[in-house]
Amino acid sequence: VKKFLNNPNDVVEEMLDGLIASHRSYLQPVGTSRRALVARNGPRPGKVGLVIGGGTGHEPCFVGYVGKGLADAVALGNIFSSPPPDPIVKCAVAASGGAGVLFVYGNYAGDVMNFEMAAELAEEQGIPIRTVLTTDDIVSSPVEDREGRRGVAGNFFVFKVAGAACDLGMTLGECETVTRKANDRTYTVGVALESCSMPQTRRHNFEIGPDDMELGMGIHGEPGVSRERVRTADEIVDTIMDNIFKEMKAEPGDRVAVLVNSFGATPLMELYILYRRVEQRLAAKNIEIEANWVGHYCTSLDMVGASISILHLDRQLTELLHHPCRTAILTINAPEADGAAKS
Amino acid sequence: VKKFLNNPNDVVEEMLDGLIASHRSYLQPVGTSRRALVARNGPRPGKVGLVIGGGTGHEPCFVGYVGKGLADAVALGNIFSSPPPDPIVKCAVAASGGAGVLFVYGNYAGDVMNFEMAAELAEEQGIPIRTVLTTDDIVSSPVEDREGRRGVAGNFFVFKVAGAACDLGMTLGECETVTRKANDRTYTVGVALESCSMPQTRRHNFEIGPDDMELGMGIHGEPGVSRERVRTADEIVDTIMDNIFKEMKAEPGDRVAVLVNSFGATPLMELYILYRRVEQRLAAKNIEIEANWVGHYCTSLDMVGASISILHLDRQLTELLHHPCRTAILTINAPEADGAAKS
Amino acid sequence: MSETAARALAQMFERMSGVIETEKDHLSELDGAIGDGDHGITMSIGFKAVTAALAALDLDSASPSDVMSTAAGGFLDAVGASTGPLYATGFRRAAQALAGRGHLDLAACRDMLAAMSEGIRDRGKAQRGDKTMLDVWMPAAEAAATAVANGRSKPEFWKAVEIAAENGAAATATMVATKGRAARLRERSLGHTDPGAASAAMLIKAMAAML
Amino acid sequence: MSETAARALAQMFERMSGVIETEKDHLSELDGAIGDGDHGITMSIGFKAVTAALAALDLDSASPSDVMSTAAGGFLDAVGASTGPLYATGFRRAAQALAGRGHLDLAACRDMLAAMSEGIRDRGKAQRGDKTMLDVWMPAAEAAATAVANGRSKPEFWKAVEIAAENGAAATATMVATKGRAARLRERSLGHTDPGAASAAMLIKAMAAML
Ligand SMILES: Nc1ncnc2c1ncn2[C@@H]1O[C@H](COP(=O)(O)OP(=O)(O)O)[C@@H](O)[C@H]1O
Ligand SMILES: Nc1ncnc2c1ncn2[C@@H]1O[C@H](COP(=O)(O)OP(=O)(O)O)[C@@H](O)[C@H]1O
Ligand SMILES: [Mg+2]
Ligand SMILES: [Mg+2]
Ligand SMILES: [Mg+2]
Ligand SMILES: [Mg+2]
CATH class of the missing domain: 3.40.50.10440 (Dihydroxyacetone kinase; domain 1)
Structure with a gap:
């Protein structure tokens, strides 16, 4: 690599x-x-x-x-x-x-x-x-x-x-x-198509077969919980969302925030395809997306893969989510103009 | 792929x-x-x-x-x-x-x-x-x-x-x-380590040898201008910056904006290592960085590679660069709070 | 006779679409070597759109010219890219050349090929030897003109056109690209057949088989 | 005599660092199979930091206990990770066990091994059979205690300790991990040697060779 x-x-x-x-x-x-x-x-x-x-x-x-x-x-x-x-x-x-x-x-x-x-x-x-x-x-x-x-x-x-x-x-x-409440109401599942490689070894940490994917992959290149045949994007999202729905006690009308995250090498094009299905699955349950982020937010070096996280909002969490912040990669309702051109 | x-x-x-x-x-x-x-x-x-x-x-x-x-x-x-x-x-x-x-x-x-x-x-x-x-x-x-x-x-x-x-x-x-002035004063050079692959073929558009890289790679998976042996990150940045310095008529004290861009699969860790050297090279010429962006800004599907762009600023361009904007991936001096939680 | 000519053209486009479908991966590979690897995909999307647009056309009342201009619109709206404006302009010019004609005799075919080739040239501002699809369409159009001038039979006409097209496509491998994406490769484009020239030769072969 | 014991310990750490350097890739590979693939790198950075810290120590005046606590600090500040707190605590406990002692006789070595093993257990809250480095350090410490109780010679003592360590490392392949990263793999960790156990056996071998 x-x-x-x-x-x-x-x-x-x-x-x-x-x-x-x-x-x-x-x-x-x-x-x-x-x-x-x-x-x-x-x-x-x-x-x-x-x-x-x-x-x-x-x-x-x-x-x-x-x-x-x-x-x-x-x-x-x-x-x-x-x-x-x-x-x-x-x-x-x-x-x-x-x-x-x-x-x-x-x-x-x-x-x-x-x-x-x-x-x-x-x-x-x-x-x-x-x-x-x-x-x-x-x-x-x-x-x-x-x-x-x-x-x-x-x-x-x-x-x-x-x-x-x-x-x-x-x-x-x-x-x-x-x-603690935010953590209790956050649900993530990741899937890797290829493992990452360390700069020192430049080899994949482990090999995933050419037709396989790793479900539940960690963000440190740790193997996940099961090795499965690669399926379509929609089927993968369905598996992930089924897992999430099993735990998240969301009622119709509830609101969530969604994060579709690349593990490193998976490009935005594919993330959008995943997001599309996440939205469909939530919409089918009448769950509304209050806010979403699609991109590179927590990677694992050059791993090929992605994760989907859902935050099940309540009134307090919604307010805190919208509270202004300004960091190198996240500006929300920008707290103040500071004269520096920064993304 | x-x-x-x-x-x-x-x-x-x-x-x-x-x-x-x-x-x-x-x-x-x-x-x-x-x-x-x-x-x-x-x-x-x-x-x-x-x-x-x-x-x-x-x-x-x-x-x-x-x-x-x-x-x-x-x-x-x-x-x-x-x-x-x-x-x-x-x-x-x-x-x-x-x-x-x-x-x-x-x-x-x-x-x-x-x-x-x-x-x-x-x-x-x-x-x-x-x-x-x-x-x-x-x-x-x-x-x-x-x-x-x-x-x-x-x-x-x-x-x-x-x-x-x-x-x-x-x-x-x-x-x-x-x-037109901004375009005339913008200088980019890209380097690819691996070609991208189209969703329809899932094969690399072309092959770059295991020890080679492609200098001047385009953002459509077009081959670049020359095939060379892979070198260290610093050597690669030096080649790129030497090319840029050859054209950019910058005087000590001039200011620039810098973009270190991933072509898709190259992770942020490596981009920061490239940025480090860009800063060193500019500092050695007493050129100041007014603003910088490091990340995925213009990709080529899942290509492994990166490009460095320098905008040679003048007073007018500096003002326009800092002018507020708010888009899906770029918020600068946020024009107005709009109540939506968005990155 | 007008329906038959329109129908023949529609069948020609179906044949073209079929050939492109078969050769899609090969064309993308050629484009991968000196371009961006999408030529097969683009041509496939484009000709599928053409056959879809023609399917919506009433071929009993449509003229050959109608078929060509429908093809032009369908192709352009579906693909964009370089090939979109080039072929759309080519087809549109062919529509103009066929305007008022009901027969696809050899003169009509000659004029159609000339119109295609001029349309592509005018839109792309390329010249012969620039290593593009023009290096197929221009010699093909010239061969057609010569064949008609020499009073050749239909099979001889299409044989000459086909050979000119194939030679043109093969010759691009010896050229240095100066137009399109491959132009940035300069000498490195030598030895590679131009993907647009390769697909143009396939299209002309389909024409020869159907007209 | 005190200088000699301190020097012996410093040389032991150098030997450890050397062995880890040689086996670095192998350890990372073991960690890649059931963890995050960095164990060799982490251990290498850690032991290089230990030898660097010890190089700054005046071994003529330092006690064995000083050597161990210097190693603890150097290791911890350089690596963090799981191994940082575990080995730092182990080395710190060993420093306490050696406090006031100038000789590295077999009783001292036994106490040092016991202190290491207890420190690692207390910090990591793992138990025997959890498929960790503890499955090496605990049996090694027990073998040391038995050897001293039975009045074994120095070579016999270290042979027994080494064998216990190696058996312990090998046994981890038959265990299901319940601590550390590998715990999430559950049954899938079966058949793989624990990287931390493998490196622990290497460290103990280095001790046996140098003390
Ligand atoms: N200016 C031009 N004139 C004629 N043909 C051109 C011109 N530019 C490109 N082409 C043809 O287009 C082909 C590439 O088509 P395609 O891959 O579909 O489009 P793109 O280059 O936009 O990816 C080239 O192989 C060449 O034959
Ligand atoms: N709680 C624990 N108690 C004892 N040893 C542990 C514990 N957790 C992890 N380990 C050991 O640490 C090793 C992994 O070390 P290393 O790869 O360096 O750290 P990390 O897991 O942080 O990447 C495991 O193989 C195991 O032997
Ligand atoms: Mg294209
Ligand atoms: Mg192309
Ligand atoms: Mg780790
Ligand atoms: Mg590890």
Whole structure:
């Protein structure tokens, strides 16, 4: 697999060079640590700080969600590896406005251990920490083991809600509660057609047969839950939506937000074809789409595949979803013109 | 090559279903034609209308650039095929506010013939038309044959400037002049590591050897200008920037806008590594980056590759670049909050 | 006789559509080598649209000219691309050349080929040797003119036209493209047959078989 | 004597780093089958950071405990991931177990292995049979305890520890993962050796060779 790379061992550091330079108007390193980045326009006294983070290789996740109205700081690890406690603590300190700090990250053994160690260290420094683990991948574990599920692209919605809650001045406890609700009401299923390849190996992490696809694929190139024959786009969406409908208790007239996300190499053309069917399936149940995003929001290097996430809205979540934010990749009801030409 | 598809012959129609549904808050079909889409918030009396368009397979180009402050209407063809005159004429009529309509599109034989036929038909209906062909691909033809060059990802900048000029109420002639200037000052070079594959064939359009890359690759899977051994990311950027510096008459202290664009399958991680080197090269010449975009802005289905575009700014272009716009994929200094949660 | 001529043209278009359908992948492959790989797809969509448009036409009352202009409209609205304006203009000019004619005699066929070739040339502003479909249509039209001038029989006429078309298509492999997408490849286009020339030769073969 | 023990530990870490470097691709491949394919890379970065941190340490004055806690810090700050907290905690506990000790006699080695294994267990909250590195460290620590209790010689001690580690690693192939990324694969993880267990057995082999 060919890639634009220099020394593969420098890939994360070089990406950080580019990323920090490119998003200079939104964020900056905390001190000299480039693995801890803080929003220029984020933390403020009295506001609960929102810290997100995880491994790299998911761009624009997580760094694209740092900015006014969304996350205050992000801690970044190596490719597909949780950051160590040190940058997470730095983020907590940088994000802290005296009202406590909320950690939101995906439920993976490595992330949990590192963020927990960081939470202990931050609390020793007098910063109250609450944590919400994202667990939106509904096929990664049966419903009896909801807390065992992993967090995937649906963290987009969970971050958005958490960022809005923090920005609105809610207390740490309130922020935690509503973020937990957002996570509980977010449902994601992913499908991969080809595995991703690490810069260091430039080989597929594993092989998916020429006529096969992997259902329930994780965002770290972990195998999914079952290997199946490739089917049509509509059949794939139907399988995904059937899984989601099995868990989501939506009534006719309910509203949802939809995210159709590329894992990296799947182009927009195909995402739109998937979105088309998602809309048909929701419309057939009289469920309305309040807002949608179609594109690259949480990738897995160069994986060929896509995921569909549905956030089952209620009045509070709808308000928080529409709350203004401005980050490198997400501007909603732009909070203020700031004179910088930025996408 | 595996893809999310139903019947490959329906791919464009199905994509349009999804795309129109997804971007409903920005645009709508002109009458019953789904190949002609008009901005909800675009055309207005007295304003020059901006019509863009081309083949599909380049998403988010061109449809992502339709909206307030940018293009008023877009005509879409089949994959990598110019739209026929009919939807282009429909776009011209829909975009017309009585002050004339500007056509901006890439310089390809097919597009030129179809847009010219459409221009004749629109003028017969009393709509004055001016045309600017984008020709930013500097390696596609020698400098003596500048007008023979093709338009690629740099049309991003040309569209942005044209949209701002129209929105500011400039006359048709003024809009044409400044758009032409933007095109003259935009320089793009692309490199492909793998060719794209059409939904109908699911085979690479052509093969690039396992250790090779294609310099000057077009955005329609056309072969580029030379086949070379794959080099490091920095070496590739150096080749591209050397080509650009050869033509761009930039002095120390000048300002530019930078676009690092994925051709489809190349992930953000690698784009940031390319951006890093672009910044280094510009910094070494004391050229400042006024704004930058890194991501998927003009793709070629699932091609593995990237392009670098530089817009050499002057005072007027800088102002037009920062002029507010709000489209499906580009919000700059958001013109107004509109209550819709949209990326 | 007018119905028969119109019907013959409609059947010719069906034959063309069939040939393109069979050769679709081959044409896309040729285009993949020096263009954007869609020529087979574009031609297939275009000729399907033509046969659909003709199916809606009342062939009992339509003139040959009506058939050609219906084909022009159907083709253009369905494909755009380079081929859309080129063939639509060619068919439209052929419609003009056939206006008022009920018979498809050799003179009519000669005039139709000349009109096609001029329409394509005027629309695309290419010249012979530019490595395009024109390198098929022009020699074919010339061969038709010569054959009529020399009083050739119908089979001889079409044989000459077909051979000129095939030679024209083959010759494009020795040309450096200067028009269309392939022009950017310059010398690298050498050795590859132009896809538009290849499909043009197929279309002419279909004409020869049906008229 | 204290310098010698510290130096021996530092050399042990260098050996570990060397082995991981050699087996990096193999470990990533194992992780690719049931995890995210980075285990070799993570371990390589981690042990390079450990040897870099130890290079900055004055081994003439450092105690064995200092070496272990320096290794813990270096490893953790460089990698994060699952292995970061697990090995950092293991090394930190080993540092505590070695505190005040200058000799690396078999009792010290036994206590160090026990501390490693407990640290990893406490941090990761896994149990034996969960298909993790613990399925190597626990039997290795137990084998060490038995060997000391039975008064085995140094070569016998390390042989027993190594065999226990290797058997433990091999046994993970027959287990269904319930911790870490592989847990989501459930039955599909069967037949695959756990990458963390495989690397743990390599680390223990390096210990056996150097201590
Ligand atoms: N200006 C022109 N004049 C005549 N023929 C042309 C011209 N430009 C392109 N062509 C023909 O069109 C063919 C390509 O057609 P097609 O692939 O369908 O369109 P596109 O180039 O838009 O993808 C070329 O092989 C060539 O024969
Ligand atoms: N809770 C845990 N307790 C013990 N070992 C664990 C635990 N979770 C994961 N592991 C070990 O970590 C290994 C994976 O390490 P690595 O690939 O470096 O980290 P990551 O899973 O973060 O990518 C697994 O093979 C397993 O042996
Ligand atoms: Mg990992
Ligand atoms: Mg084309
Ligand atoms: Mg073509
Ligand atoms: Mg791993």
